[in-house]
Structures are given as C-alpha cells and as structure tokens.
Amino acid sequence: MAIQESFLRCTACDQEAEHVVVYAGRFVSEIQCSGCGAVTRLDVSEDYLPDLRQRISSKPRRLARRLRRDPGELATSLPQRTLSKPLRMAEEFRTVWRSRRNG
Numbered sequence: 001m002a003i004q005e006s007f008l009r010c011t012a013c014d015q016e017a018e019h020v021v022v023y024a025g026r027f028v029s030e031i032q033c034s035g036c037g038a039v040t041r042l043d044v045s046e047d048y049l050p051d052l053r054q055r056i057s058s059k060p061r062r063l064a065r066r067l068r069r070d071p072g073e074l075a076t077s078l079p080q081r082t083l084s085k086p087l088r089m090a091e092e093f094r095t096v097w098r099s100r101r102n103g
C-alpha cells in the first residue's frame with residue numbers, strides 16, 4: 001500500500017486541489033480531495049488480485065529464467081544473500097557472549 005499526493009481536478013467540488021492517492025500494488029484504490037474531503041474509491045480487487053497472483057506465481061519462473069541466462073551470477077549472489085543474515089546473527093551472538101563473559 002503506497003500513498004502519493006497529486007494535484008488534480010476534483011470531480012466532486014470541481015476545484016484543482018491536492019489529492020491523496022492510495023495505491024494497492026500498481027493500481028489506484030482511493031483518491032481523496034484535500035479541498036472538500038471527497039473520497040473516490042475504486043474497486044481494484046478484480047484487477048489487483050489476479051495481478052498479485054500472477055506476480056507471485058511468476059517469481060520461480062523469473063528465477064529460473066535468470067538461472068538459465070546466467071547461472072554463475074545467481075550462484076554467487078543467492079547464497080551470499082541467504083547466508084549473510086545467519087552469519088551476522090552468529091557474529092552478534094559472539095559479541096554478546098564475549099561481553100557477557102568479560103563483564
């Protein structure tokens with residue numbers, strides 16, 4: 001959910017005013033006029049849900065395409081990214097353990 005401000009002509013009060021635009025994914029789901037407060041809601045569920053489903057289901061395919069294109073790139077970038085967190089945690093744990101024994 002992202003919020004953006006845009007200068008638009010309001011359909012309710014017919015004034016040019018700041019509008020708060022709320023996004024659901026890449027779809028506009030709500031527009032509020034800061035001048036008169038009129039809220040326009042757009043039903044994005046029919047567009048948003050299939051889009052979300054497609055985005056999720058296409059992820060492994062995108063990864064597989066990357067792997068086919070450049071296996072070396074993925075092999076070097078993926079384990080690093082997945083390993084960096086446990087390594088950082090182990091380092092933190094060691095630091096905490098050391099300070100505990102010394103203090």
Ligand SMILES: [Zn+2]
Pocket residue numbers: 010011012013014015017033034035036037038
């Ligand atoms: Zn308005």
